[in-house]
Amino acid sequence: MASEIGKKELTLTQKFWQLNWGLILIISLVASVGFAMLYSAAEGSWDPWASRQAVRFGMGFFLMVVIAVIDIKFWMRLSYILYGIGFLLLVAVEVFGQVGMGAQRWIDLKVIVLQPSEIMKIALVLALARYFHGIPIEDIGRIRTLIIPLLLVFLPIGLILKQPDLGTSLMLVAGSGVIFFLAGVRIWKFALVIVGVLASLPVAWNYLHPYQQNRVLTFLDPERDPLGAGYHIMQSKIAMGAGGMFGKGFMQGSQSQLKFLPEKQTDFIFTMLAEEIGLVGGLGLMGLYALLMIYGTFIAVRCRNHFGRLTALGVTTTFSLYAFINIAMVMGVIPVVGVPLPMVSYGGTAMLTVMIGFGLLMNCYVHRDMRIPRNWREM
């Protein structure tokens, strides 16, 4: 049967039944944790966060399914175009973007407020996957082969750094690095780049904005500035620590409910979960995330076309990076960077990115047996 699917196009209904329902269940579970926490953050009210988040999730869910059932080749064809649009939008932000939170990140299209750097998180994965799909394994070792993908990565990152948005830039670098790695680029080349980056860190330090330098310094010593930037980390650690093994109970977190915790509905929602439901709750959510990561890996490995493999693991990694950075940040392991907890934090853009990513992941699963030759365009 598997070979049959590989040979002919599936009907829409068949594709629908091919959707990965286990994955959908886990995604819904994570999103439900988010609703519950947003309900608690609003002191036991669906307004203003939980209800809107649910609507967004519904829309994202629909989008995910639509993306999943569209032919994978459509996405392959669209990948460069999408990347081009994303890049142009980044340029547009640079020229007439809105300034928010001390950085130019949004572009107001009147209907929706667009954050092009989020689009880029998906578009870059697709573009790289498509590029490496067309590269034979023998050619990976050549430096020349890597020039185009490196440009694909660093052109948008240059613009995003200029906004300035260090968090997104680092996520894009890490996400792209993973695709390079999966595509087969030699380990020593990574080692070389890492050594090079470390060597240039002191120089880069001077290019950081004072507030970014401050965040790094505060991260290194949170008590340096207990009323300023360090306050967030300190209060977050206090909240988690006070939560203990089983937490203070749903809607009972004194740190969160009494507003000691900043941004509890967005960046610090994991802290709130850890305070109210305790270690058990935190590990539970991390377990769901781990399941999503494992699922993504299985789908990628199971996929018979290289574009699908790279896309599946690429989007899974993007999602994983969100989770790692956010959780590490609220625990005071890394500096405070404005990265939301995927599917749980209140906010539309990240939710959309992640849902689109899962849509693509499922698309890869639905089309897992489709073989696509390297030179597919010539066929």
Added chain:
Amino acid sequence: MKPEKDRAKLFNRRAAFLIGGKLALLSGLAGRMYYLQVVESERYKLMAEDNRVNFRLLPPLRGFIVDRSGDYLAINIKNYQIILVPEQANNESTVNDVLSKLIQLIDLEDHEIRRILKEISRRRAFVPVTVRQNLSWEDVSRLVVNTPDLPGVHVEVGQTRHYPYAETMAHVLGYVGAVTEKELTGDPLLELPGFKIGKRGIEKVQDLALRGTGGNSKVEVNALGRVIKELERVEGLPGHELKLTLLMRLQDYVGQRVENEKAAAVVVMDAHNGDVLSLVSTPSFDPNAFSEGLKTDEWNDLINNPYKPLTNKAIAGQYAPGSTFKIVVALAALKHGISPDYKVFCPGHMDVGDRRFHCWKKHGHGLVNLTDAMRGSCDVWFYDVARKIGVDNIAEMAFKLGFGERSGLGLDGERKGLVPTKSWKKRALKQSWHLGETLIAGIGQGYVLATPMQLAVMTARVVNGGKAVAPRLTRQMFDAESLTGVEADVSFENLDIPEAHLKIIRDSMDEVVNHPEGTARGSKITIAGREMGGKTGTSQVRRISEAEREAGIRKGEDIEWRLRDHALFVGYAPVDNPRFVVSVIVEHGGGGSKAAAPIARDVLLKAQELMAESEAEAQAAAEIKEI
């Protein structure tokens, strides 16, 4: 197809490696979480509790002050104030709208509105701002009716110190006011906004006893400091009720009696136990104005008033005691071997060296002994005696009778007066003593200074049989730790003055009033058993020049008020069994017999009547209790 397979193999290897890395990272974060939430949990729990819980102090009610019969002298009354919570105002309307509606209901001046807006801009939106204190009842009712239109506006009830007898008690009670930086002692109560402490008088001296102990309210607060709910409440202890020895009915009477004097002071006390029954200094001020907040021009009026309403003249006014001091000199003379029958001829003056010392009576008293000299207040007899015994012996007796030191009454601002001695002059003025100064001291002029309180104490010690009685305003002693009132004991040491001497002085004071030639014969009490004895005094404010003496300008009425003599009188009653003493000074009142003695007579008579009345009431009450 082979390269494609290789590619897949490589991908799978690396994907496995990647998921391994991811799970390792997650495990690392889980480990970190375990460390925070289990290993370090206790520490963070404490920190969270510190964050959450705040202690709020609850101010105690200030203790009342009552007189000896239980009449309320200082109480706390409700004070209505309007507060505005900007956050609530902004929810339904705007602060500006609410304020403009408020202006239509109560008078708010521009500077008040500016202050309100400034406070609003400085504080967090949920912190109430006081719009106006001390609202009248009409204002309150008008506001309450209109509250639906005034979001965020509340009428709050606070406590204000109130003194029902206002001016009459101002100098004894003092007043309360806001705590200044210097007065902070570490007692957190003092740092409460709006907390008042005693600034003067009994309020100040007995502040700790009256203050009480603050209560505690344990509240849950959020990160902005807003109170979410009260977790626990420990009520404080109100301040002690302080009972004074004063008899308010008498105080009231004395106050009215001296109302028409420009500046005067009266002290009435019990000669045996030191209870101060009345302490009046006039003019006075309204202490209620202080506790409500004094305006600048009111304050300026008070400090620029030439009659010094803020000074408690009974304890802080220092006057040359004049002839009242002759009691001291006479006792010193008796002690140093001068016989009561020692006679001196008074021609109206006495010459010592090339200086002539005048008697107040231009043509002299003739031949006088001690009793005659006291009765007629003959200066020459006292010049002579003073010269004989010397100033240091006079001083010794003066100190014995309470001059030159604070009486220990327990009021702030009391002054010591001055008893000159030879060594004092050397020390203070770097000059040697002159004989002429001894003579002047002998009639209570010159360097000698005394307060009306000291004059009353002197009189008391003379008429109580030579006991070192000390005045007191309250019988309660509050020890600093438990702040519980303890009745003070009333045994005083003996001053070692022979009763025979004291009797001579008392009898001569009897004659001052009750003898047809006594200087105060016009101020007799004619009710049997209530007769008064005493001594007049006239204290010279400036030297009278020979030229003026020749021209006959001596009478007070002829000269400017501030240059006139002070009129003094010390007295006791009843003559047969002395119990009450009085000292009166009328600043620039002229002669003691004319200006001071009549006041003393009225006061002593009233004191006897009112004390009898009060004690009868107390006894009746006690009997009812026993039944």
